[in-house]
Amino acid sequence: MGTKRHFRVWRGDSAGGDIEDFDVEVNEGEVVLDIIHRLQATQTPDLACRWNCKAGKCGSCSMEINGKPRLGCMTRMSTFEEDETVTITPLRTFPVIRDLVTDVSFNYDKARETPAFAPPPGVAPGDYRMQQVDVERSQEFRKCIECFLCQNTCHVVRDHEENKAAFSGPRYFIRAAELDMHPLDDRTDRKEYAQSHQGMGLCNITKCCTEVCPEHIKITDNAIIPMKERVVDRRYDPLVWLGRKIFRRDQLDGDGENMAPSSSVGVTDVAKGAPFTTNRGPEGPEVREDGRMDVTEVTLPTQGGPSPFGDQQFPLPSGRVAYQPPAPQYGVHDDGQDGDHGTDGHHQGH
């Protein structure tokens, strides 16, 4: 038998809302997400909340608990005092859909804009060979569960909505760093990309992304600062610039002119003239005359209930994908002394 504790939960949608008060039973060993579930089961059956694994690995139940961006499933009730009021609100940085559910498509737009892994030409999947010591740094960033708590807490977009077009956010800085440090990634223009199109210069390294990361990725120290230093190599360091001129490295790799532009310049819909928006267009399934959707599977093409955002049919019809992947730019890396990929392995695979 648990105790009754006081909770305040934000309820509402894009039209407005407010924080409502609840008294809910709390048992030993429970987490905040359990309380949300108890609320749904006992008092507010229509309280909206995203969740999946309850183990801190799916990144779904991101919310703000007592003002701090946290995962609901990883915040133990034992960390609060018995008489403490717990306030639960949706992520502030993203448009709210309903209650604790926000539209995080900003992040998916930014993900689509980030150029994908580009192995050297002629090396087929299956022939990738690399040494552990070379790929170790990139592996830290693969722990990311995409909960978007870092994106949410970053004041660059949290407090300044107008920066959303120009700023990709910490989650995509670690993606840029992961690929730039990857031993088999052959693109040489990721540093320029991080600066010009991801808006790395907007980051003022106040480290909130690192503070909130539930996977404890050292986002600032291991990704953003190393990437900033790599950008300095290319853009701000006259000595490195002189060295590149003298050893003529600058003729081997370009300055990123044929690099993928971002939404601010236009790879996604923005390229086609649409203004930048985090709002989704109407793409929902058929609705009945009363504006509501059927829940029955019989009339639907897929199993389960329809997604409120519409169900995607695969393969996507051609012309539907707004994103045009840029052609990778290959070349020699500015690797201190030499630039080929020879000795560490992937040629052995042939």
Place this chain on the structure above:
Amino acid sequence: MTTTATKPGVGPSGPHNPRAAITAKTLRTDRWWLAPLITFVGLGAWVTYATVRVFMHDYYFVEAYHYLTPFYSPCLTDRCVEGSALFGTPLPSWWILPEAAFTLPFLLLFRLTCYYYRKAYYRAFWLSPPACAVPDGHAKYTGETRFPLIFQNAHRYAFYAAMVISLINTYDAIIAFRSGDSFGFGLGNIILVGNVVMLWLYTLSCHSCRHIAGGRLKHFSKHPVRYRIWTFVSKLNVRHMQLAWITLGTLALTDFYIMALELGWFSDLRFVG
């Protein structure tokens, strides 16, 4: 009812769906203001002390034991007392000119552009943001994309300068073991050496140093020695914040100890000589 929720539509405010309407600026209930407040007070007090000391133009050298405070090293103006000026006195004694006029600006730049101090003063002094999930104190924000903050990118040059200055400080600490013509050793030597060791650890733990040592490489396996150095610097780098504060402490302590000796508030505890 056999219906699900209504479809989310376009928000009332046009192309942007509005964020959740939460009136409170922050809902944090912990003492989030404590860390920036400590930083504000700590850095403010240190800068005040250092400024006063630098423009005091006195009590910086204990001739008997050859102790020179790091705030006046290397001593370069005509005001420098005999024995303290190791590199001559090319500068005039003008009150606005610190004795270490060639080094202090670079040390200031090194700490101003340091990736840790940037976090500290952006939070504590500029309130951008004061703490995580607490609103920015400013309506507009351009980060480090334009003048003057774009010069934060010059941190590595300040690091090169700080390496040279650390060498000078090391030399100061070594020659302080000579009191008169013979070997001497006192509490002041321990303080001077401790300060220099901490200064080296702080300088070497710098993020730019980590990048130069090996962070810029793509293939560690091709550069095993630089990888070893990078690993060492990375271990130090984790402690960069602690070292930043420790060195502020040791610098102030060293300077205060030497000033107190000169003023005769107490005498040096001598072990040898």
